[in-house]
Amino acid sequence: MTDELRGLLRESAEAHLPDRARMLARVERGTARPGAARGPRDRARTGTLTWPKIVLATLATAGTLTVSALTVVAVVHTPDPPRQPAAAAPSAVDRTAPPTAGSRTEGGPLWADGSVDPHSNTYWAQSNVTLKTRKPLTALVVELRIALTAGVKDTGSWRTLPAEDFELSAREEGGFLVYRWTLKPGRNVPSGEHVFAGQYDHATGGRDAKDDAYRIDAAGAGEGGAAVWGGFA
Template sequence: MTDELRGLLRESTEAHLPDRARMLARVERGMARPGTARSRDRERTRALSWPKTVLATLATVGTLTASALMVVAAVHDPDPPRNPSAAAPPAAGRAVPPTAAGSRTEDGPLWADGSVDPHSNSYWAQSNVTLKTGKPLTALVVELRIALTEGVRDTGSWRTRPATDFDVSARQEGGFLVYRWTLKPGRTVPPGEHVFAGQYDHAAGGRDAKDDTYRIDATASAAEGGSAVWGGFA
């Protein structure tokens, strides 16, 4: 590189160097005047930063609050019942199946007994429900429940009262063969002894009737209200 070229480059560089003294003077004059662009920029920055800071703080508080509520809900949420069916009451109007241990054979004008007919054999049986009433009955439902042990199958039913006085059904319900006699509206059962019987096949050999039950619901008059008796075939 020649001396002439070096000189030209140095002159060009010096021409583009900033005048430091002049720049400092301009800065001092600007800082001395209020409302300058720099001060406005600082104020604008503070104005913009405040909402952002507040929003960020609220977001953090909201997250912590939601987390706390979730923890509280988890702690106070009640445990599910261990046995929901045990807490549920029986359906309205449905007879509660009795047990032999909880027998009630007398109530008001009613008396009842359950027995396996002596003419039953190793393949077939008849279960008798004997009802005694001291007053005429204007409403009556007799239910006989035969546990579905091996081979149990309906073969018929009968009653000592006229067949036309009752609606009769026999069906399997909840592990039982259920016979039901319902007195028709306008009919009456007179005072005395009455028998209702269900007949069924079963597996060969002796059949244990310990799980069989019966229930009777009856009304003598509206003024007296209803009566109910139940028991087993032990």
């Protein structure tokens, strides 16, 4: 209810509040008139409604008007009910889910594995995330996290699926170099085996991948989401 409508209702209610003093005065004037001035028909009509009854009827009318007016005023002052916030639509893939400790390499139609590519050397490395899915996917997020050990710097990435089907980001987040591939709306991933790889420089010498991790969140058409995660050998 708007403020303008509340104002109009309030004015209307105040205009209809009865003036009880004026009504009682009018009743007294009517009862004070001499009986000789009225004809027989007037006296008979007045006799059917005595002075106390007139007063009671008048007060009853006033009370009715007062209750009606106060009801309008109460409506005017009644606050609007609070609006409930709209429920958020569920998402098939939780893109904000943090990496999970330990390993869960199988879940739903998914299987995954993380490994350091054998072609890596003392200056450069490639980490591979292999995904197998038994069913086509309509939503997919693959996240590869490389711990920022000495000299780690992004040098590129690739995947076996079409590049135009994914949004790619590579940035440093919370002590990791994070590669994230997100399937675009309307695209899909066929069942089968797929690889996602991140490439990076590192300090001279062997690099320990024990703190690196990956996570995959996916969903198929008409199905709930599934997730797998793990580390690197």
